[in-house]
Amino acid sequence: MKNARNFFEGTLCGFLNGFFGSGGGVVAVPVLEKENCKPNEAHATSVALILILSSVTTLFYGFSGNLDYSAARRYVPWGAAGALLGSLFLKKINAKTLRRVFGGIITLAALRILVL
Amino acid sequence: MSAVIGFLTGILASMGLGGGFILMVWLTAFEKIEQRAAQGINLLFFLPIAILSLILHLKNGLINKELVKKLAFGGIIGAIIGTYGAQLIDNQALRKLFALFLLSFGLRELFWNKSPAHENTPKTSDYPLTK
Numbered sequence: 001m002k003n004a005r006n007f008f009e010g011t012l013c014g015f016l017n018g019f020f021g022s023g024g025g026v027v028a029v030p031v032l033e034k035e036n037c038k039p040n041e042a043h044a045t046s047v048a049l050i051l052i053l054s055s056v057t058t059l060f061y062g063f064s065g066n067l068d069y070s071a072a073r074r075y076v077p078w079g080a081a082g083a084l085l086g087s088l089f090l091k092k093i094n095a096k097t098l099r100r101v102f103g104g105i106i107t108l109a110a111l112r113i114l115v116l
Numbered sequence: 117m118s119a120v121i122g123f124l125t126g127i128l129a130s131m132g133l134g135g136g137f138i139l140m141v142w143l144t145a146f147e148k149i150e151q152r153a154a155q156g157i158n159l160l161f162f163l164p165i166a167i168l169s170l171i172l173h174l175k176n177g178l179i180n181k182e183l184v185k186k187l188a189f190g191g192i193i194g195a196i197i198g199t200y201g202a203q204l205i206d207n208q209a210l211r212k213l214f215a216l217f218l219l220s221f222g223l224r225e226l227f228w229n230k231s232p233a234h235e236n237t238p239k240t241s242d243y244p245l246t247k
């Protein structure tokens with residue numbers, strides 16, 4: 001029964017991540033927390049899971065010619081620097097404030113896309 | 117500007133906090149890149165960032181490998197269906213659906229941002245046995 005639920009949760013996470021090319025963590029993190037991961041453990045583990053799912057999706061995007069490598073390359077070095085910083089702090093931080101601020105920004109961005 | 121966006125996305129993505137959303141919004145709303153192409157860029161961006169973060173998270177002992185295994189099988193099947201589904205609808209519809217997805221995430225982070233269940237459950241020490 002639990003395996004079936006894990007299968008379904010995994011499928012939902014994979015589906016969203018594949019459909020939107022992002023955001024699998026939105027499902028993965030709460031699922032992992034429900035499975036008794038500590039918050040920072042859940043966040044770190046979600047990165048591992050999403051890496052697998054994104055690899056699969058990227059492969060299929062590649063088949064259909066939807067990949068722009070040069071655009072991605074512009075962001076990767078800076079992203080890597082950010083990831084180093086983020087990974088160093090994940091063990092320590094209380095992500096609550098960060099999440100709330102980020103949630104506000106994303107809500108505004110969503111409304112902008114919906115209206116425009 | 118791509119430096120700032122990349123940096124912020126990297127921080128949040130490495131923490132599994134939905135960092136990809138920053139890059140997605142930037143690419144579609146400001147760089148005027150079509151939704152599906154932006155999704156491809158975000159995926160390409162995420163792969164090296166995730167590998168780097170993962171190495172550090174493994175060092176910090178934060179990865180629950182057992183759970184990754186349990187969720188990965190369904191996840192891969194879902195990923196194939198989702199990727200295929202995204203090819204079937206047009207960019208504009210995909211963009212609006214994405215905005216709804218963003219909105220639900222944003223509102224959840226703003227208003228239902230509680231710690232996980234086991235932290236909210238009152239500890240036994242909160243209810244002393246002696247009355």
